[in-house]
Amino acid sequence: MVEDCSLPSKDVNGAKSHKKYPMVLRTVVLVLVLISSVYICSICLKQKGIMIRSSVMRVKVMDEPCRNPSIEQSELPYIHFPKPTAYSRNECTCTPVRYFAILSMQRSGSGWFETLLNSHINISSNGEIFSVRERRSNISAIMATLDKVYNLDWYSSAAKNECTGAVGFKWMLNQGVMQNHEGIVEYFKRRGVAAIFLFRRNLLRRWVSLLANSHDRDAKQLNGTHKAHVHSRHEADVLAGYKPTIDVAQLMVDIEQTSKWSADAVQYFNGTRHVVLYYEDLVRNQTKVMDVLDFLRLPHRKLNSRHVKIHTRPLSYQIENWNVLSKSLKGTEFESFLQSDYQK
């Protein structure tokens, strides 16, 4: 069309006709040209309209089968129907998927907690994926990683792939969460990700666990390998055999820092759907674990973990300089940390 209209030879012809033909004929030709151009334009517009409408229809057709009227309106931002790039969800295409992240700190029971969740048929928690530095080097790298996990394109032994009902991972606050909290909170709100905070109440026990774990990293007490988590009582007893000497000043710095981080983190994520859990409560009370399944809107099931708790004895047996330490904590707000809190 464009070519026809702008050919210079036509212009030359047009100039000639100017002299030869009378006014009437020229007017008729002009009118014909006008009519035909209006006609062509209207066809063009109609075709465009059809194209726009058909693409709208296509999107609708693809989403339609996954509408589930039994899901409340308020839950809609939290359910998703991911379309993984590498495989098809098959018969579970329309099984809604919820997104979560376990936000915690080292030696707070999150390893145990995650294996507990993964024993549920509908949950895939993919481990500590941000322990790899490149994945958290900036907010774009973080978001790309999150996209992959929540699109069910992340491969880990925990992945239940096509039929998963809740997908997430474990994220330590010192793995880029605190530094990038603004972008992460924005992402969680935008994509309806639920935050599960898991903290430990007894920060003295956490400190003992940190020191023992750090000692084993060098000592490699289990046949020359370092283990952060164990699966037998025997292994647990070997690791618990180490009694750290506690520097009270260092302990105070850690308690202060840990308390501040947990409070700040909960504050940052206040505008997202979240729950705050304490390790001690989960260990003592199975109902609290079921509360987590309610939070994820998943059916109750008996959950289990192969993890065996390492430090089970009263702290007086597990700290080398117990007398000094207990004297310095007596009368402070941290005195309760000295009591054994697992024995029922």
Ligand SMILES: *[C@@H]1O[C@H](CO)[C@@H](O)[C@H](O)[C@H]1NC(C)=O
């Ligand atoms: C973010 O980090 C990734 C991985 O380290 C890097 O490839 C990318 O260039 C970084 N992007 C920006 C905007 O800094």
Ligand SMILES: *[C@@H]1O[C@H](CO)[C@@H](O)[C@H](O)[C@H]1NC(C)=O
């Ligand atoms: C849980 O998994 C089972 C088996 O894959 C599936 O039939 C069921 O619909 C799932 N439930 C939820 C809530 O995802």
Ligand SMILES: *[C@@H]1O[C@H](CO)[C@@H](O)[C@H](O)[C@H]1NC(C)=O
């Ligand atoms: C070390 O390995 C031996 C033989 O494989 C095994 O019997 C023993 O229990 C292991 N010890 C520990 C502490 O895991």
Ligand SMILES: *[C@@H]1O[C@H](CO)[C@@H](O)[C@H](O)[C@H]1NC(C)=O
């Ligand atoms: C979170 O926000 C609510 C109100 O929006 C407020 O009542 C609550 O104290 C906040 N919690 C924290 C931990 O900041």
Ligand SMILES: *[C@@H]1O[C@H](CO)[C@@H](O)[C@H](O)[C@H]1NC(C)=O
């Ligand atoms: C266990 O947790 C449930 C719900 O979180 C609570 O109602 C109950 O009182 C707790 N039981 C004990 C013994 O603490």
